[in-house]
Amino acid sequence: MSISNAICLFTAHTDGVEIPTTCGVYVKRFVIAGEECFYVGISKNLNERLTWHSQPRYSRSAILSGFVSTLTITLAALHGIPYTEENLQGPINELATQCDTFFLALPCIDDCDEMETSLLNEHVFTLNIAKNKHRYST
Numbered sequence: 510m511s512i513s514n515a516i517c518l519f520t521a522h523t524d525g526v527e528i529p530t531t532c533g534v535y536v537k538r539f540v541i542a543g544e545e546c547f548y549v550g551i552s553k554n555l556n557e558r559l560t561w562h563s564q565p566r567y568s569r570s571a572i573l574s575g576f577v578s579t580l581t582i583t584l585a586a587l588h589g590i591p592y593t594e595e596n597l598q599g600p601i602n603e604l605a606t607q608c609d610t611f612f613l614a615l616p617c618i619d620d621c622d623e624m625e626t627s628l629l630n631e632h633v634f635t636l637n638i639a640k641n642k643h644r645y646s647t
Contacts, residue, residue, distance in 0.1 A: 528556040533614040534624045535559055537580070539607065539636070541587055548580050548608075548636040549628045551621035555612055562605070581605050583636050 533555040537548040552558035562578065584604045585592045592601070615621050629635055 528559050528612065529614045530554050530556045531614045532616075532618050532621050533612055534621050534628065535562075535610060535612040536628060537562070538609045538611070539584070546636050547628070549625050550637075551618070551625045553618060555614060559610060559612065562610075578605075580636060 532551070532553045535550050535552065535555060535558065537550075539546045539548070550558065550562075562580070581597070581601055582592065585596065585601045588600075588604060590596050590600055590604075613624070615624065629637055
């Protein structure tokens with residue numbers, strides 16, 4: 510299945526969007542330097558994960574414990590923004606929410622894992638660090 514077959518339900522924030530609490534795959538589409546870039550993820554609870562991604566607010570303890578998404582770290586690096594607590598609350602947070610999000614609820618987490626791998630291999634510009642085995646990645 511390709512991203513075009515999924516349903517685009519919201520841009521940036523999840524306000525007013527009904528997101529299932531079941532497992533599923535989600536794709537965040539960013540445009541960086543004129544190129545479409547994708548972040549692919551899976552979750553046992555789509556609602557919790559997508560709400561967390563669309564409203565990131567990082568406390569000092571979250572930053573110190575490393576409880577910050579790898580997507581956020583990647584976006585900061587690509588835009589040359591220093592990874593500081595102040596920037597996480599401002600410009601990095603804004604970057605993380607400037608995207609279209611697609612999701613697809615699936616019956617079991619194994620299906621999600623298979624779909625995630627397929628989507629990571631389908632697109633050249635993926636922002637994922639883990640599981641990125643695309644033929645163009647090094």
